[in-house]
Amino acid sequence: MTDFFKGLSQVKFEGPQSRNPLAYRHYNKDEIVAGKTMEEHIRPAVAYWHTFAQEGGDPFGGRSFDRPWFDKGMDGARLKADVAFEFFELLDVPFFCFHDADIAPEGETLAESNKNVRAIGEIFARKMEQSRTKLLWGTANLFSNRRYMAGAATNPDPEVFAYAAGQVKNVLELTHELGGENYVLWGGREGYETLLNTKFGQEQDQMARFLTLVIEHAKKIGFTGQILLEPKPQEPSKHQYDYDVATVYGFLQRYGLEQDVKCNIEVGHAFLARHSFEHELAVASTLGMLGSVDANRNDLQSGWDTDHFPNNAGEMALAFYYILKQGGLGKGGFNFDAKVRRQSLDAADLLHGHVGGLDTLARGLKGAAALIEDGEFDRLLDERYAGWDNGLGKDILAGKLSLSDIAEKVHAEGINPQPKSGRQEYLENLVNHFV
Structure with a gap:
């Protein structure tokens, strides 16, 4: 043994309430x-x-x-x-x-x-x-x-x-x-x-x-x-x-x-x-x-x-x-x-x-x-991209529609999409809720 760390003992997990600066408060390796x-x-x-x-x-x-x-x-x-x-x-x-x-x-x-x-x-x-x-x-x-x-x-x-x-x-x-x-x-x-x-x-x-x-x-x-x-x-x-x-x-x-x-x-x-x-x-x-x-x-x-x-x-x-x-x-x-x-x-x-x-x-x-x-975080992500799971979105990704086919659908079906909130602030708060 050297004496470089003389007087110091192995760091142990003591929990969030511990005030010991050389103890783990959150890292419990066996948890x-x-x-x-x-x-x-x-x-x-x-x-x-x-x-x-x-x-x-x-x-x-x-x-x-x-x-x-x-x-x-x-x-x-x-x-x-x-x-x-x-x-x-x-x-x-x-x-x-x-x-x-x-x-x-x-x-x-x-x-x-x-x-x-x-x-x-x-x-x-x-x-x-x-x-x-x-x-x-x-x-x-x-x-x-x-x-x-x-x-x-x-x-x-x-x-x-x-x-x-x-x-x-x-x-x-x-x-x-x-x-x-x-x-x-x-x-x-x-x-x-x-x-x-x-x-x-x-x-x-x-x-x-x-x-x-x-x-x-x-x-x-x-x-x-x-x-x-x-x-x-x-x-x-x-x-x-x-x-x-x-x-x-x-x-x-x-x-x-x-x-x-x-x-x-x-x-x-x-x-x-x-x-x-x-x-x-x-x-x-x-x-x-x-x-x-x-x-x-x-x-x-x-x-x-x-x-x-x-x-x-x-x-x-x-x-x-x-x-x-x-x-x-x-x-x-x-x-x-x-x-x-x-x-x-x-x-x-x-x-x-x-x-x-x-x-x-x-x-x-x-x-x-x-x-x-x-599950809320993943649910909101899935919800935001749900249009790609069926119908028009699914057909586009599958290569079933040409550029002309897609343009014709827009005209024929009167597609006129409206912007939707990305809800960034809510998602930031959601992440912080669990930290």
Whole structure:
């Protein structure tokens, strides 16, 4: 045991009336909601990067945290792994996620870097034998090192593409060996700063080739988890090729990959694309692309990805509405891609962020389940579109009428439709009633 969380005990569920700041007030992992436990619905995961590797910096200032594993090489990485699994036990969560660069220092060569990652992977494997916390997904960091300043898969230099492939192969195999249920590709710099020096079509072809190679290797090694792309419109690149769910789907369709890949959707990225979180979930679910979720929020006064912990239960109720409607996240889950603030220096702050985030998800889940069980929300939606279930609407969708046939019906039957209220305010109040 380390002494990083000295004096802190495992977080327990104490109910809504509890004033204990390190107790769950709404997240009761064993409570049955809509036929499954809360934990089975939410499948929460701790993000290794924000929780243990984040230094407290922002665009205008560097490190503000003083973690005992910083700048300690492999010894620090081993200590960080010890602290991480202590944290998983304190939170009592079933999953975690990692990038290779979060868990081990980069070496002078790819071989040395991969060896370091493997060494920490062996520690993870031993710890997971004694822990209930498993791996939700792994990924490779293909954006931090300066070699990736012009992208990884989309880089003009094929040697950079090759180096990135070597990284991904290592992490994909480690994810598989650790029993990870997903593998995520986030193209942090798969985009462009200016079209003045960019062959747009060339880079799209390269990105598709890279993704195809990953899919093929996953099948080769027997990895049965989901391959996920994480949409983001900008930051750090001016324009990223995985802009939003719809863009990702169009890209995958163009290259015939839509059956092999789903999306990992982040709240903050949806906002950067000028969408709501529920919009991205609705689009993904409709297209059969909803695989997993990164739970966080942006500071709406800032124009960049601030990764606050979620605290809007109403927003999460709408999110869970779409998730429950599609039957859940399957192998996916809710990864807390969120970080404590620059001034939140204490070890306890890491717990406070996750406790509040889990309570917010729990409230959203219960609200969505109650909304669906009540039936009024769905009844009003069905009522609004009822005309498409029979008669004229049904015939139009079935292709039984040409444009001329439809126009003739309007004239012959004297069709003169009158607008009807969309009842948005009532529906907003209805959702809030269950949160």
